[in-house]
Amino acid sequence: MGVLPLAIPGYVMAYALLGLTGANGMMATVFGLELPRLSGYWGALVSISLYTFPYLFLNLRAGLMGLDPALEEVARSLGYRPHQVFLKVILPQLRPAYYAGALIIGLYVLGDFGSVSLMRFETFSYAIYLQYAASYDRIYAAWLALMLLCMTGFALVLEYKLLRGLSFYRTGTGSSKRAKTARLGIWKYPVYFFVSILMLASIILPVMTIIYWMMDGLDGFFWPNLWSALGSSVSASAPAAFLAATLAIPLAYIGVRYPTRSTRILEKMAYFGYATPPLALALALIFFTLSAAPILYQTLTLLILAYTLHFMAEAVGPVRSALYQASPRLEEAARNLGYPRFKAFMKSTFPLLRGGMIVSMAFVFLSAMKELPITFLLSPIGFDSLAVNVWSYSVEAMFAQAAPFALLILLFSSLFVGLLFAREWSQK
Amino acid sequence: MEPEMSCLLDVSHLCKTFDDDHQKVVDNVSFEIKKHEIFALLGPSGCGKTTTLRIIAGFEQPDKGSVTLNSVPLVSDDVNFPPEKRGIGLVFQDYALFPHLSVLDNVMFGMQKVDKSIRNEKAVEILCMMGLRDFQHRKPSELSGGQQQRVSLARTIAPMPELILLDEPFSNLDAVLRQSTREEVRNLLKKTGMSALLVTHDQEEALSFADRIAVMNNGRIEQIGTPEDVYYRPKTQFVAQFLGRTNLIMADADGDMAKTPFGNVYIDKPSSGKVLLSIRPEHLTIVASKLENENCGEVVGKDFYGHDITYRVRIKSRECLVHTDNSVDYEPGDLVAVTPREPAIVLKDTAISFSKGDLQPIL
Numbered sequence: 001m002g003v004l005p006l007a008i009p010g011y012v013m014a015y016a017l018l019g020l021t022g023a024n025g026m027m028a029t030v031f032g033l034e035l036p037r038l039s040g041y042w043g044a045l046v047s048i049s050l051y052t053f054p055y056l057f058l059n060l061r062a063g064l065m066g067l068d069p070a071l072e073e074v075a076r077s078l079g080y081r082p083h084q085v086f087l088k089v090i091l092p093q094l095r096p097a098y099y100a101g102a103l104i105i106g107l108y109v110l111g112d113f114g115s116v117s118l119m120r121f122e123t124f125s126y127a128i129y130l131q132y133a134a135s136y137d138r139i140y141a142a143w144l145a146l147m148l149l150c151m152t153g154f155a156l157v158l159e160y161k162l163l164r165g166l167s168f169y170r171t172g173t174g175s176s177k178r179a180k181t182a183r184l185g186i187w188k189y190p191v192y193f194f195v196s197i198l199m200l201a202s203i204i205l206p207v208m209t210i211i212y213w214m215m216d217g218l219d220g221f222f223w224p225n226l227w228s229a230l231g232s233s234v235s236a237s238a239p240a241a242f243l244a245a246t247l248a249i250p251l252a253y254i255g256v257r258y259p260t261r262s263t264r265i266l267e268k269m270a271y272f273g274y275a276t277p278p279l280a281l282a283l284a285l286i287f288f289t290l291s292a293a294p295i296l297y298q299t300l301t302l303l304i305l306a307y308t309l310h311f312m313a314e315a316v317g318p319v320r321s322a323l324y325q326a327s328p329r330l331e332e333a334a335r336n337l338g339y340p341r342f343k344a345f346m347k348s349t350f351p352l353l354r355g356g357m358i359v360s361m362a363f364v365f366l367s368a369m370k371e372l373p374i375t376f377l378l379s380p381i382g383f384d385s386l387a388v389n390v391w392s393y394s395v396e397a398m399f400a401q402a403a404p405f406a407l408l409i410l411l412f413s414s415l416f417v418g419l420l421f422a423r424e425w426s427q428k
Numbered sequence: 429m430e431p432e433m434s435c436l437l438d439v440s441h442l443c444k445t446f447d448d449d450h451q452k453v454v455d456n457v458s459f460e461i462k463k464h465e466i467f468a469l470l471g472p473s474g475c476g477k478t479t480t481l482r483i484i485a486g487f488e489q490p491d492k493g494s495v496t497l498n499s500v501p502l503v504s505d506d507v508n509f510p511p512e513k514r515g516i517g518l519v520f521q522d523y524a525l526f527p528h529l530s531v532l533d534n535v536m537f538g539m540q541k542v543d544k545s546i547r548n549e550k551a552v553e554i555l556c557m558m559g560l561r562d563f564q565h566r567k568p569s570e571l572s573g574g575q576q577q578r579v580s581l582a583r584t585i586a587p588m589p590e591l592i593l594l595d596e597p598f599s600n601l602d603a604v605l606r607q608s609t610r611e612e613v614r615n616l617l618k619k620t621g622m623s624a625l626l627v628t629h630d631q632e633e634a635l636s637f638a639d640r641i642a643v644m645n646n647g648r649i650e651q652i653g654t655p656e657d658v659y660y661r662p663k664t665q666f667v668a669q670f671l672g673r674t675n676l677i678m679a680d681a682d683g684d685m686a687k688t689p690f691g692n693v694y695i696d697k698p699s700s701g702k703v704l705l706s707i708r709p710e711h712l713t714i715v716a717s718k719l720e721n722e723n724c725g726e727v728v729g730k731d732f733y734g735h736d737i738t739y740r741v742r743i744k745s746r747e748c749l750v751h752t753d754n755s756v757d758y759e760p761g762d763l764v765a766v767t768p769r770e771p772a773i774v775l776k777d778t779a780i781s782f783s784k785g786d787l788q789p790i791l
Contacts, residue, residue: 337538
């Protein structure tokens with residue numbers, strides 16, 4: 001359940017919050033409870049928090065599952081009480097997961113365009129867009145983008161300092177035991193309550209709002225529009241997901257296995273593409289293709305490349321985590337048994353990365369499906385994605401028209417997240 | 429030299445320094461392994477033995493020196509064979525079994541050169557030999573430590589390399605299993621005629637497993653010899669202490685005798701002047717004595733093990749260890765003299781060097 005909000009893009013979340021509150025909102029018309037319309041800073045904050053927390057949740061979950069329960073048992077046997085074990089043993093081990101999750105969220109917030117534009121809260125990306133779209137002031141837009149890049153650089157330096165020297169593959173023998181599930185006892189009620197509130201705010205209310213508006217405008221809707229938008233979205237997102245996950249492997253590999261300053265920087269390059277606000281990236285690619293390779297301008301290829309460049313960071317993370325778990329000894333064993341370098345990697349380490357690659361692909365695919373500004377600016381003529389439809393209708397406050405597109409994005413993304421979990425359970 | 433005792437692996441003048449510290453991890457290491465021989469590199473952790481093994485396997489590059497297998501240079505100034513072309517097997521300390529493959533697939537992994545039609549059959553044969561037939565379809569995570577160890581060994585010997593390297597292969601097993609596995613592996617190696625290089629910090633393991641032992645300390649080889657050689661005739665203080673309990677004695681040598689606190693003793697080679705002697709506790713025995721005798725001492729400790737006894741005897745305010753069978757019976761407080769049953773060994777060192785954690789008695 002914790003990952004479901006991943007399926008809700010920022011602009012859909014913002015759209016749902018807008019459609020939920022205010023005088024004509026669902027709360028007012030259905031429950032007679034008129035909430036002040038969310039917008040500006042608070043609107044942006046609420047909508048961004050609600051749709052980004054799963055990134056942290058996923059990272060922490062993976063970190064927790066990777067913990068060796070023996071370490072907790074050791075700490076208990078050395079006289080630590082359970083809450084001390086949590087503070088002294090578990091939390092420190094979760095540090096890489098925590099930092100990685102927090103960094104992704106930080107980058108998301110810096111680059112978010114959909115939520116802030118709908119909430120009309122002028123952050124960097126929204127300001128850049130306004131300059132480009134309204135006044136065509138490229139120089140001012142470029143300056144804003146540069147400042148944003150500096151902040152991103154700062155975040156990356158921070159991560160580098162924090163994660164340095166932490167490598168967490170098990171050094172012990174054999175395979176680790178699986179942790180026992182703890183019984184919550186009396187604590188389960190507050191835990192359930194907290195989880196329910198979270199679910200209500202991040203999933204149930206947004207989905208209900210979209211369904212409400214969809215019912216409202218079901219009659220006059222032109223369905224073929226929806227299917228062609230879906231086809232367009234998939235035709236760009238799927239190749240991008242595959243490409244990004246494939247390219248992530250060499251990048252993560254050199255970063256993990258040859259951790260020198262230069263490879264570290266190389267690995268971080270992926271984050272630059274991610275941190276570059278999508279609008280700035282799209283603008284840069286427009287200027288670049290127009291002057292260097294006009295043949296690419298407004299092609300599907302360029303769009304796929306843009307997605308790949310932008311979402312590479314999401315693909316590197318899971319692959320890198322999987323690599324940390326795969327001991328370098330395995331590859332040495334394969335080479336010792338007569339396989340040359342690349343083949344040894346393909347036979348020993350690569351099969352262990354498949355899980356990570358699938359997560360990578362899912363991340364990139366999901367993200368590309370719901371990506372708005374890049375699609376908006378780079379799509380070929382006649383290319384009409386789901387995301388662009390949602391945004392252009394919501395901007396005009398045509399909530400009913402936007403609803404089917406939003407709902408389709410939601411259904412599709414949830415299916416994908418479901419697939420992810422089904423796979424994980426079947427492995428157990 | 430007889431033809432069947434010809435040299436298989438020749439390691440010569442290896443040096444290796446890691447970038448981050450300037451001390452040589454491997455310092456001018458040379459030795460050779462003969463065909464069908466089991467050779468051990470023995471030393472404390474951090475002495476460079478594992479690095480030496482990784483250089484032989486091809487996972488580290490030496491700064492200087494060469495490794496030659498069957499007269500073919502594997503690595504030297506102008507040659508560097510990649511690990512996969514060396515034809516040397518390696519058993520990892522943590523086994524490094526492929527978690528995504530079954531036991532059988534792990535064993536077949538390195539058998540590319542075996543004909544496909546008989547590969548399966550051969551692998552099962554090896555698994556049977558290792559007593560793992562019933563486990564062939566399991567995943568490594570479903571095996572116990574001892575079983576994983578045997579799979580790892582089966583995987584290494586399956587391509588039939590002439591030489592296998594064993595990196596502390598028994599250290600992750602419990603004591604009972606360790607001893608029996610050691611014996612099994614030794615028998616297997618002797619049966620298949622494979623040579624082996626064992627890297628270990630456990631002197632008992634090296635003594636019982638290897639045909640010859642090289643004792644390493646601080647990146648250098650201090651002595652190479654048969655287990656009896658290095659145990660009974662250590663050349664340095666380090667070797668004497670690392671291979672077992674010993675008494676170190678500063679003495680005045682004159683010819684084949686030396687004057688020690690417990691009287692004149694024979695020494696193994698004629699010397700003169702100040703010498704450092706090593707004499708193992710089991711090479712000493714005790715007899716009753718009287719206070720007026722110059723070399724009279726007192727029993728201050730007795731550890732009874734059943735079939736044998738270790739005494740601590742204090743002579744002139746210093747202590748020495750004496751290990752006897754249970755027919756020699758004294759109690760703490762008894763006045764005794766200590767007499768050697770074998771000549772004492774003259775070490776190369778001329779003064780005793782102390783190191784941290786030294787618990788051995790020094791006279």
